[in-house]
Amino acid sequence: MARTQSIDNEELIARLSCVFREVGYEGASLTQLSKATGLQKASLYHRFPDGKQQMADEVLAAALGWVKAHILTPLRSPAPPRERIAAVVENLDAFYQGGRQACLLNMLSSPRAEPGPFADAIKGAFEALVSAFSAAARDAGHEAKAGRLRAERAIMLLQGSLVMCRGLGSVKPFKTFLSGLADDLLGEPAPRGRP
Amino acid sequence: MARTQSIDNEELIARLSCVFREVGYEGASLTQLSKATGLQKASLYHRFPDGKQQMADEVLAAALGWVKAHILTPLRSPAPPRERIAAVVENLDAFYQGGRQACLLNMLSSPRAEPGPFADAIKGAFEALVSAFSAAARDAGHEAKAGRLRAERAIMLLQGSLVMCRGLGSVKPFKTFLSGLADDLLGEPAPRGRP
DNA sequence: GTCTATAACAGGATAGAC
DNA sequence: GTCTATCCTGTTATAGAC
Numbered sequence: 330m331a332r333t334q335s336i337d338n339e340e341l342i343a344r345l346s347c348v349f350r351e352v353g354y355e356g357a358s359l360t361q362l363s364k365a366t367g368l369q370k371a372s373l374y375h376r377f378p379d380g381k382q383q384m385a386d387e388v389l390a391a392a393l394g395w396v397k398a399h400i401l402t403p404l405r406s407p408a409p410p411r412e413r414i415a416a417v418v419e420n421l422d423a424f425y426q427g428g429r430q431a432c433l434l435n436m437l438s439s440p441r442a443e444p445g446p447f448a449d450a451i452k453g454a455f456e457a458l459v460s461a462f463s464a465a466a467r468d469a470g471h472e473a474k475a476g477r478l479r480a481e482r483a484i485m486l487l488q489g490s491l492v493m494c495r496g497l498g499s500v501k502p503f504k505t506f507l508s509g510l511a512d513d514l515l516g517e518p519a520p521r522g523r524p
Numbered sequence: 525m526a527r528t529q530s531i532d533n534e535e536l537i538a539r540l541s542c543v544f545r546e547v548g549y550e551g552a553s554l555t556q557l558s559k560a561t562g563l564q565k566a567s568l569y570h571r572f573p574d575g576k577q578q579m580a581d582e583v584l585a586a587a588l589g590w591v592k593a594h595i596l597t598p599l600r601s602p603a604p605p606r607e608r609i610a611a612v613v614e615n616l617d618a619f620y621q622g623g624r625q626a627c628l629l630n631m632l633s634s635p636r637a638e639p640g641p642f643a644d645a646i647k648g649a650f651e652a653l654v655s656a657f658s659a660a661a662r663d664a665g666h667e668a669k670a671g672r673l674r675a676e677r678a679i680m681l682l683q684g685s686l687v688m689c690r691g692l693g694s695v696k697p698f699k700t701f702l703s704g705l706a707d708d709l710l711g712e713p714a715p716r717g718r719p
Numbered sequence: 720g721t722c723t724a725t726a727a728c729a730g731g732a733t734a735g736a737c
Numbered sequence: 738g739t740c741t742a743t744c745c746t747g748t749t750a751t752a753g754a755c
Contacts, residue, residue, distance in 0.1 A: 332720060351634065355551040359749060372721050374750065435630070438690040440551060451691045478700070485697060486677065489684030495633040496646045502680060505673070527738060554731060567739050575732065
């Protein structure tokens with residue numbers, strides 16, 4: 330049975346994703362991608378006729394799909410804002426493997442200088458993230474403008490914490506980001522009762 | 525006069541720095557470094573016998589030196605904390621070209637996976653930054669632990685804002701980071717007088 | 720669909736003239 | 738110190754057997 334797929338598409342993308350998240354686009358060689366997936370280079374080209382570029386494209390698309398389902402959508406759910414954040418925190422923790430995995434939005438930014446091939450997708454992703462976090466902040470009672478600022482700060486903290494994790498070789502920054510997210514985005518909780 | 529340097533060392537490092545900050549270590553090809561500096565590959569090897577690795581090393585060392593002089597030292601000056609931050613904000617703005625230049629600490633993290641050749645320097649830099657920002661926070665009246673948390677958050681916001689700038693193709697996140705830094709680190713100013 | 724083998728090319732690095 | 742020309746390795750990508 331050499332005719333059937335030796336690895337299903339989801340797992341394949343997941344393995345490729347790991348590599349791109351670790352070393353970025355330029356840093357990822359086909360040899361490395363081949364090893365990580367267990368497929369020979371030629372097999373990778375069979376599944377991705379446009380080569381590395383296509384692999385990264387599909388990895389990014391898959392990630393954005395996951396984010397939409399597990400981050401953006403929950404942020405706009407009808408649940409109370411703090412509950413939404415709690416769910417999102419859990420999902421972020423899983424998505425970034427507790428801070429051990431970097432963010433594609435960072436690792437795929439400007440592979441070559443100039444607005445690389447991922448620029449549009451990345452820009453759209455950041456905007457969608459800010460927008461969704463803003464929604465939660467507004468639902469917690471913040472004005473549009475203030476909520477948006479909090480959302481932007483949240484994304485900065487997310488990205489920054491991941492950068493620090495890589496730099497320090499520790500997941501602590503990401504953990505403290507996660508534990509502070511609700512208050513950062515929604516505001517300090519009232520000491521007693523609801524406002 | 526082909527015997528004298530066609531470009532002085534400082535300018536040379538600055539040009540190389542630009543490339544590494546734009547595309548990272550793996551992304552920077554010798555051709556690109558050659559074009560950016562106006563020197564042929566062989567000339568680059570004359571100045572940096574150990575090749576690209578050495579170029580990146582020296583670029584990083586130069587950056588860390590600059591940071592020490594213009595960021596770390598001012599943060600521990602005897603001036604009032606808010607004045608220190610004002611000075612640091614100005615220097616950060618220049619260093620990152622108003623958000624147009626990425627941070628080497630991010631771009632040189634894990635060129636290959638595993639603790640790359642820059643890992644130690646990068647880790648040390650993050651620790652020094654946190655430590656120096658902590659000092660300013662403590663001098664503003666925060667307890668050691670709280671000050672340290674604020675310092676870590678400040679670095680996260682710095683790094684995250686730069687990531688967002690690249691992703692969005694806008695310098696706005698960096699600007700809002702800069703304008704909020706003093707309050708983020710030292711706390712909201714008392715509405716009237718000093719506490 | 721996957722493999723081995725190889726082509727075609729770009730990357731980092733050197734030699735040697737000036 | 739800088740240049741032109743070149744080497745060698747590793748990279749992306751393809752051909753063709755199974």
